[in-house]
Every structure is written in C-alpha cells, then in structure tokens.
Amino acid sequence: MRVVVVAAEMVPLAKVGGLADVVGGLSKTLAKRGHEVCVMLPAYGSSASAPGAVPHPMCPSLEIPFGKDRLAVSLRRTRHDGVEVVLVDIPALFADREEIYAPEPAADAGRFIAFCRAVSAFLSAHSPRGGLVHLHDHHAALVAPMLVEGGGWSGPIVLTIHNLAYQGLAPAELFPRTGLPESLFRSMGACEYFGRINPLKAGILYSHAVTTVSPTYGAEIVSGEHGFGLEGVVQESRAKISGILNGIDTEIWSPAVDPHLDRPYRSRQAVRTILDAKQANARGVRGELGLTERGAPLVAFVGRMTSQKGVDLLVDAVPEILRLGCQVAILGQGEAGIEEAVRRVSAAHPGEVACRIGFEEALAHRLIAGASFLAVPSRFEPCGVTSIYAQAYGTIPIARRTGGLIDIVKDIDEHPADGTGLLFGPPTGEALGDAVRRAVSLCADRKRHGTVLRRAMLRDFSWDRLGDGYERLFLSLMSNQAKRAEVGK
Incomplete structure (x- = not known):
C-alpha cells in the first residue's frame, strides 16, 4: 500500500508540537510494516536544504497559479527512518x-493554501494510482477538495483532526487563490464559514x-461537545x-535510551533503582x-501555555501544591497573558516554583523524567500525549477527566488493580489541588507507589501497537475502493 502523508510538521525536520511526533512516528511504523510511505512537508527556511535532499526525479519543479500570479515551486526528496520525504519549497512564501x-x-493562510495547491498539482500529475492520501489538520485539509474537484486523484482521502478548535480560518479574498469552484464558497458551501474560508470544514x-x-x-465532537462551530458538519x-489513539515513538521517548537524561533507567529494574535514577534526573x-x-x-507541566491546556488552573493551585510540600516546574510558551501569570507565580515563590518560557525538547525529556507528577489540567484534550510520555518515564499523570486523557489515564482509586494516574473533574485550581493531595498520599505509601509507577512504565502506547488502527482503516478503504472499481468495469 502506498500512503502519501501531507502535514505541516514531522520530526526531526520541522516540529512545534505533538503533530510532528505523530506524523513521524506513524509514518515510520507503516514503513517498517512494508508499506510505501511518502510525507510531503513545506520547506521552512533552512529545512529546504535538509541533509541528503535532492531534486525530485519525477518533478523537480512546477508552477502553480495563485490568484493573478504564478508561484515557482521546487520539490526536493530525502529519506528518514525508511520514509520518503518530499520538501515542497515555495521561496516566495516560506523562505522568509x-x-x-x-x-x-x-x-499563514495564504502560505498553506499555496502549499496545498502545490501538493495537489504534484499528486494529480505524478503520483501512481492505487495510493491513499492522509492529511493532517487544517494546514493540509484543502488538499481534499483540490484533489476531488481537480479530477486527477481517485484514491481514498483520510483527514486526521488533531484539534477541532484550530480550523485555519482565512479571509474571503484569498478564496480565488485556492483554484476551487466558486460554488464551494457560496453561503453554506463546503469551504464557507460565516463569510470566511474554513479549510478544516472542507x-x-x-x-x-x-x-x-x-x-x-x-465521541465528544460527534455528540456536539467541543464542536467549535462545526457541530452540524x-x-x-x-x-x-x-x-x-495516538502512540509514541519508543526509540525517542524511552528512559532506557534517552540521550537527554542524566541517568537512564528501565521499567524492569528494581523500583528503588528507578526512583534513584528519577531523583538524579530531578537534581x-x-x-x-x-x-x-x-x-x-516535583509537579511538572510541559506544553503550550493556552487556556485549553489549563495552565491557569495550575497557577491557581500553586499555593495548595506548595503547602503539600511539593515544588512546581513549568515549561512551555503560548498566550502572553498566561505566560505573564506563570512568570509572576514563579517570581513570588523563588526556589519553589520555576518556569522556562519557550520550548526546549531536551529539557522536556529531562523534566518529565525528573518529575514525580505531571500536571495535565486541560479544559478539553484531543489526545494528551504528554500523559503517555509521563507514564513511560514512571511519572504519575494528574489529568482532567476529558477527551483523550480518559483513554490514557486510569485513576488509581477507581481502578486499584490497573490504575496508573489520577483524574479530576471540575476545571478549577481547587480540584487540581485535591488531586495533587491524593498523589502525595500515593507517594507516602512506598509499596503502592512502586506498584503504580512500574505498572505505568509497562503500559504499551507504542506506535508498533497503536499503528494497527490506522493500518486497518487504510487497508479497508483501499479494499472498498478496489471493489468499487471492479464493479464499475
């Protein structure tokens, strides 16, 4: 099976958040299973000259109409972890x-419209029949109508929504640059949303x-919860x-082989050895x-500083967390107001609360390894992959009962036989503080803490297992397409 993946990010070539990890990890897993996988990414600045990248042999360059202009596009091909990577270089928009x-x-709206046009033009003209296209989020979503309306692609198209809140809304004046039929932008059309372009809707x-x-x-978005205006669609x-459910790349996220740690450790070691290693990393x-x-x-937070991620709940809970004898470390960046609140609470409690504004991959690994608990107080959460990382590193997740966190974290009191973390309900600092109190009580019971810690580390969230869901879906779509083609002969 040939799978063409279209996304804005992929580790290690371009990463802002979890999207890059998913694209890289799933693509590598499918390639290891014998599938032919190609990932198409924008070329950002220096990534246009990624190591080993050479002009694409089938299509080193092309031009795409873009409103009244035509944009020059070059395509460079390289390989990473058995996956073909095609860098779509549009210097007029991405090299700045x-x-x-x-x-x-x-x-960014115009940039990703152009990226989608370039990808669609390439796939329509040069990609062999019999493939499947896998699009990630709004950055790549317009490829779907472009391929269908263009008539040059007959294979299945799959869209993965990483967060329905981010829809890529763009001003109406950019619609002619999509090259799509005007009918799609009429009121209630596939691309129209209250007078703006909505790539994710399309x-x-x-x-x-x-x-x-x-x-x-x-299930939440289908039920109308967290629909962000697309409930009807x-x-x-x-x-x-x-x-x-997302998986993780255990060649990157494993305390046994993690090059960023001061002291590595393994899930099968004695609990005392694991705790000693975690203390060394904490120091x-x-x-x-x-x-x-x-x-x-140590209570840690690693992620985007946004209202969705509930960092303000952690800030509100700091007095109670400190009263319980814990320290707090916060790593991330995002909304200016939340960043400032984090700076203030850190300055108010020197030596007990620390923050690092920005994102540093190596520090994220060290912080998750050294922390006793990882706070994941999201107001809503499509997945919550940091809670998977935490369990892999023997760090107990303290998470809100929402979205993917329900699938990932089993509460230790509700599931005494197989619990691996703590869940709390109301999106308040008080509820988070109560959950931290339960976590501290867990640590005081050394035997129970050791049992939960090892149980968490032994859970299998690898793409080797969780990639099955995507593989089954893709093969089913390909099989159905083949049957339809046979009937149509």
Missing part, C-alpha cells in the same frame, strides 16, 4: 523565516474517512468519523531551573 507558524494564524466534507487522535475525543459526517532539573534542592516531590 525559520519559524513554522506566524504569531497570528491568519497570516477537509471533513471531502475526505472519505476522518479520524481524531483518541476515541473519547471523537461533524453530525453530517459522523458515519465516517472514528477515534484512534539536574532543579539545578537547571533554580529550584531548591530538598528532595521534594
């Missing part, structure tokens, strides 16, 4: 900065299957929507972040 996304999403309607990144989040498409993190070294339980 190294950052993957603009501070204001609307500023992708949902034009794809043959739509996946979300966890079963519970899929999701309801109309509910028969083709399913949730498949390194405390020194790096300026926390007082006193062996206290």
